Amino acid sequence: MSHSAPEFDPDPMPQPPEAPDWEACCGNGCEPCILDDYYLAMDAYRQRMREWRARHPDTATGQD
Numbered sequence: 001m002s003h004s005a006p007e008f009d010p011d012p013m014p015q016p017p018e019a020p021d022w023e024a025c026c027g028n029g030c031e032p033c034i035l036d037d038y039y040l041a042m043d044a045y046r047q048r049m050r051e052w053r054a055r056h057p058d059t060a061t062g063q064d
Contacts, residue, residue: 011052011055011056013049013052013056013059014045014048014049014052015045016042016045017038017041017042017045019038020034020035020037020038022035
């Protein structure tokens with residue numbers, strides 16, 4: 001019985017950043033706040049998804 005190695009995808013679909021613990025925000029206006037960092041990471045993720053979708057127009061898309 002032959003087991004083949006999984007195929008390597010040279011252009012995998014981007015994955016969203018891990019959401020922070022929403023209760024970890026202290027509410028003291030830290031610069032940057034953990035939520036600010038998350039929102040910036042989400043903006044970057046959305047941009048990577050737009051670029052990836054442009055390279056993979058035949059891929060079904062969902063909302064990001």
